Amino acid sequence: MKASDLQKNKNRTRRKIKEAFKPYLIASYVLCAFAFFYSVFNFRNVLINYSVPLLLAAVCGLVAIFFTEKKDNYFFAFMGYGSLFIGIPLFINNTFADFRNVEMKLSIKNRQHAQGRHRASVDIRYKDFDKEILVDDSADIDNSSYIILKMNKGLLGYYVIKSTRLVNE
Template identity: 45%
Template structure:
């Protein structure tokens, strides 16, 4: 038993010596973690503004993050953080490409409102629409909540992204 503990301590010391010899590797690791955290918040904000089902990107990102965590991360305490960071990075890159290289032409889409959700506790007002067999919840401004009861349509100003997904640039509630 003591021999195993001594061997583990010896292996840790050897890894620390190897890491001390390569400071650029530590810099790359830190930058990847910071980029992963930034991309996590970017994905949270951007998925609401794209007409796409959230299930597929989140599932693919989770699988990618899990693969990175299992095969690359050696510290088990960091598995959850690694799944979130690297999964978010995997999702954020296509979303960013879709957004940056979007078509400059703005299109208007008039969609019928299926469900109206008033603000409640921490959630703000929102409406749900159906677009190409996709039910999408779209958050609206607090000052438009009064118009929500009389509105039956929402007009979305969108740009078509490079990957073919529409990016919501502006939204307005209308009666007819």
């Protein structure tokens, strides 16, 4: 066999392998898209510091870039696998949360009234980080000094906020 024939066989084998993995690659990108949207909509309801999970997701996304062949797919690999790193633990924490409700009374640091499409929110201090909590009654926001959070403890130890209530004392 000639060297060119060997190269053609190698190229054929590579194409067959790529074609065999294509459905799995598409399925992983679909899973990454679901994880991205799940993270966006549910990350706010978990009492967790944002910096550590986002930093680890960025590292996971950078590692995924090294395994991506085309430069066109770098963005999707970075965002997809980074959000997959956040979405799966978040899903596990929320789905397997304890059924017992825990109420926590926290003092309000700052208040933001509803403006345009943004809902009213309050800033609280929990452990060593600040968290913005969305509230329903923007009329009662100025009169209240505390917020009562009704939560369930998730499987991974992070509290999942179920409901909020503003109180004076």
